[in-house]
Amino acid sequence: MKLYYSPGACSLSPHIVLREAGLAFDLVLASTKTHKLADGTDYYGINPLGYVPLLELDDGTRLREGPAIVQYVADQVPTKNLAPANGTLPRYRLQEWLTFIGTEVHKAFSPLFMPAMPDEGKQIYRDRLASRFQWIDGQLAGKAYLMGEHFSVADAYLFTVTNWAKPMNIDLSAYPNLVAMRERVGARPAVQEAMKAEGLLK
Structure with missing residues (x-):
């Protein structure tokens, strides 16, 4: 997985949750000022909305919006109790x-x-x-x-x-x-x- 983030932005929330979950992931810096990645890639090509966070799964699926991302991550490791069970x-x-x-x-x-x-x-x-x-x-x-x-x-x-x-x-x-x-x-x-x-x- 890859988490696109900007330091101290709301992407810190899923960043914390990924570490709490103990899941493997890569951090990818996406500047909220230039909207470019470190290698010059246009971030708008990855997230047309231009903001962080964005979680890219191993199969290339992309998930936007922090509250959705943190629930997805929590549900990958139910034993960590980062979120109550769905439907409760x-x-x-x-x-x-x-x-x-x-x-x-x-x-x-x-x-x-x-x-x-x-x-x-x-x-x-x-x-x-x-x-x-x-x-x-x-x-x-x-x-x-x-x-x-x-x-x-x-x-x-x-x-x-x-x-x-x-x-x-x-x-x-x-x-x-x-x-x-x-x-x-x-x-x-x-x-x-x-x-x-x-x-x-x-």
């Missing part, structure tokens, strides 16, 4: 979290990265993120991870997108349960390996 209510809870993180957190960060977005517009999204972080913090009360006591692919996704808080000058200290959960995820060996591989940790 806990699996739908996981999908609920992945959807919430994608639409309410990930996409609320996007305007903050846009230089053309006026400050007043950015403040609207900062306020939205604050309300979402407050809700997540409440959901994490008394729990180690989003789904309870066990790490899941949703935690990898939330960890990845909340990594953007610091560069965007968003203080997470008002959300102690979220901060504690981030520390637990960040200490996991697979997470450390993924971040080192992407040059995010020394």
